[in-house]
Amino acid sequence: MAFTAADVKKLREMTNVGMMDCKKALTETDGDMDKAVEWLREKGLAKAAKKAGRIAAEGMAYATVCEKCGVGAMVEVNCETDFCAKSAPFVQFVKDICQVVLENNPADVEAIKDCTYPGTELKVSEVLPEKVMSIGENLQIRRFARFDKNTTVSYVHAGGKIGVLVNLAVEGGIDATTIGKDVAMQIAALNPRFWDKSLVTEDVIAEEKKVLVAQMDNDPKMATKPQQVKEKIAAGKINKFYEENCLLQQPFVKDGSVSVEQYMAAAAKELGGKVKFVDAVRFEKGEGIEKKQETYHASAVTQILEKDFTFSDTFHISPGKEAAEELVLKKVRPAISETKLIGSKLILKGVFTVE
Numbered sequence: 001m002a003f004t005a006a007d008v009k010k011l012r013e014m015t016n017v018g019m020m021d022c023k024k025a026l027t028e029t030d031g032d033m034d035k036a037v038e039w040l041r042e043k044g045l046a047k048a049a050k051k052a053g054r055i056a057a058e059g060m061a062y063a064t065v066c067e068k069c070g071v072g073a074m075v076e077v078n079c080e081t082d083f084c085a086k087s088a089p090f091v092q093f094v095k096d097i098c099q100v101v102l103e104n105n106p107a108d109v110e111a112i113k114d115c116t117y118p119g120t121e122l123k124v125s126e127v128l129p130e131k132v133m134s135i136g137e138n139l140q141i142r143r144f145a146r147f148d149k150n151t152t153v154s155y156v157h158a159g160g161k162i163g164v165l166v167n168l169a170v171e172g173g174i175d176a177t178t179i180g181k182d183v184a185m186q187i188a189a190l191n192p193r194f195w196d197k198s199l200v201t202e203d204v205i206a207e208e209k210k211v212l213v214a215q216m217d218n219d220p221k222m223a224t225k226p227q228q229v230k231e232k233i234a235a236g237k238i239n240k241f242y243e244e245n246c247l248l249q250q251p252f253v254k255d256g257s258v259s260v261e262q263y264m265a266a267a268a269k270e271l272g273g274k275v276k277f278v279d280a281v282r283f284e285k286g287e288g289i290e291k292k293q294e295t296y297h298a299s300a301v302t303q304i305l306e307k308d309f310t311f312s313d314t315f316h317i318s319p320g321k322e323a324a325e326e327l328v329l330k331k332v333r334p335a336i337s338e339t340k341l342i343g344s345k346l347i348l349k350g351v352f353t354v355e
Contacts (some may be wrong), residue, residue, distance in 0.1 A: 002031055003026045003027075003031035007026060007031065007033065008022045008023050008026060010033070011025065011026060011033065011036055011037070011040075014037060021040065022036070022040075025037075025039045025040050054080055054137075054138045055080065055138075055289070055290070055291065056078035056079050056080050056137070056138045056139065056140045056289075057078060057080075057286040057289040057290070057291045058078065058079050058080060058081050058082050058084065058085045058285065058286060059076065059077050059078035059079045059085050059090075059094075059140075059142075059160075059285045059286065060076070060077060060085050060090070060091065060094045060159075060160030060285060061074065061075070061076045061156065061160050061161070061162055061163030061283040061284065061285050062074065062075055062077075062094045062095060062098050062156060062160055062163055063075075063098070063154035063155065063156055063163040063164065063165050063283075064095075064098055064099075064102065064154050065152050065153065065154050066102055070148075070151065070152065071102055071146065071147070071148045071152070072102075072146065072147045072148075072152030072153070072154055072165050072167070073098050073099075073101040073102035073144065073145070073146045073147075073165075074098065074101075074144060074145045074146075074154065074163050074164075074165045074281060074283060075094065075097050075098045075101055075141065075142075075143070075144040075163075075283075076142045076143050076144070076163070076283045076285060077090075077093065077094045077097055077139065077140065077141050077142065078139070078140040078142050078285070078286065078289070079135070079137045079138065079139055079140075080137040080138055081137065084135060084136070084137045085160065085285075086159070087135070089131075089134065089135050090135055090139075091160075093131050093135070093139070094160070096117065096118045096119075097112065097124070097141055097144075098144075099118050100112055100115045100116075100117070100118065100124060101144045101146055102146065105146060105148070106144075109141050109142070109143065109144070112124055112141055112144070113125035113128070113141070124141075128141075143283065145165055145281040145283070147165060147167045147279070149167070150167050150168060150169050150170070150278055151167070151168045151169070151170045151176055151180065152165060152166065152167050152168075152180075153165075153166045153168065153176070153177055153179075153180025153181055153183075153184055154166075154184070155181055155184035155185060155188060157185075157188045160285060161284065161285055162188045162282065162283065162284045162285070163282070163283045164184040164185075164187050164188050164280060164281070164282050164283075165184075165280060165281045166180045166183050166184045166187070166277075166279075166280045167278040167279045167280065168180055168183075168275050168276065168277060168278055169275070169276040169278050170268075170273060170274070170275050171273050171274040171275075172268075172271070172272050172273020172274060173273065174268065174271040174272055174273035174275075175271070176268065176271075176273075176275050178267070179263075179264055179267050179268065179275055182252075182254065182263070182267075183247075183260060183264065183277065183280070184280070185253070186247065186250065186252065186253050186260055187247060187280055187282050188282065189253060190247075190250060190253070191282060191284075192245055192246060192247040192250060193245045193246070194245055194246045194247070195246065195247045195248065195277065195279070195280065196246055196247065196248045196249070196277070197242040197246045197248070197249055199246075200241075200242070200245075200246065205238060205241075208234075208238065208241050209231065209234040209235060209238070212233070212234035212237055213227075213230050213231060213234050216230045216233065216234070217230070243259075247260055247277070247280075248260050248261040248264075248277060249261065261277075264276075264277065
């Protein structure tokens with residue numbers, strides 16, 4: 001049975017599955033719409049597509065450097081809950097995607113999906129729906145970075161909350177791993193706006209001077225001073241702005257008596273070489289993603305928590321009463337009206353606002 005573009009569109013509207021998968025389903029089922037829907041369900045694509053509409057603001061940033069070729073790669077992959085983000089299957093999926101980036105140098109996220117998934121003959125786009133189904137949450141490959149020149153050092157903070165790649169120009173054949181790690185830790189901790197003061201644009205400096213002058217205008221001790229004097233004072237304070245906002249001019253976190261730039265120069269000299277900062281990338285999981293807040297009202301909030309039971313489409317619960325209580329304390333703001341433990345079941349009634 002032949003099918004048309006309108007049939008493909010209709011199947012997409014019915015299942016929320018991608019156009020190419022819909023076309024494939026209709027091809028496999030000779031254009032039979034009902035059988036095509038069933039085919040998609042059997043493949044898990046329809047359910048995976050439904051999960052794809054849910055907000056994925058948790059997840060993991062992961063960075064690594066190839067020991068053989070020196071190429072560094074970093075990815076951020078998002079899921080829906082922090083419980084999922086800590087699970088072994090999700091962590092392995094993130095590492096596999098990072099390996100794809102490292103080996104294939106994709107142009108963008110869509111290009112990642114066209115690459116072969118490690119250990120299989122399938123594309124990432126084919127494996128992703130299977131992972132969504134097996135892991136049980138919406139998964140999104142959000143962004144990536146890759147350095148294939150100079151010396152790259154990776155750093156992952158707090159199990160994937162923050163990932164950093166630092167790229168250095170190294171002379172003298174020295175091992176700059178420790179220097180790079182220290183700089184990466186500084187970037188993770190302080191998240192500087194600029195790498196170096198030379199990168200601060202004139203409009204940013206002008207705005208900062210404007211703010212400083214306005215602060216003096218509102219200070220009774222400074223307000224009476226001539227405007228020209230205030231502007232000179234503001235210009236003199238720009239170095240303080242550099243120290244607070246520019247990586248290389250910031251005080252080094254391990255030794256505040258020197259700047260990051262001075263630390264790098266001294267550490268490299270001690271090793272018998274030179275190290276110059278080239279570039280860096282910092283990913284913090286979920287930054288910029290608006291998290292969903294949902295309130296469950298008293299008429300519909302009886303939650304029964306059992307072994308391996310998922311009681312919401314926004315987070316999972318591990319077995320047992322203690323884990324359930326820990327979840328309630330950490331993940332939701334409850335107004336609990338009743339708590340009962342019946343056998344292995346913990347029953348909670350009240351109003352729950354998901355954080």
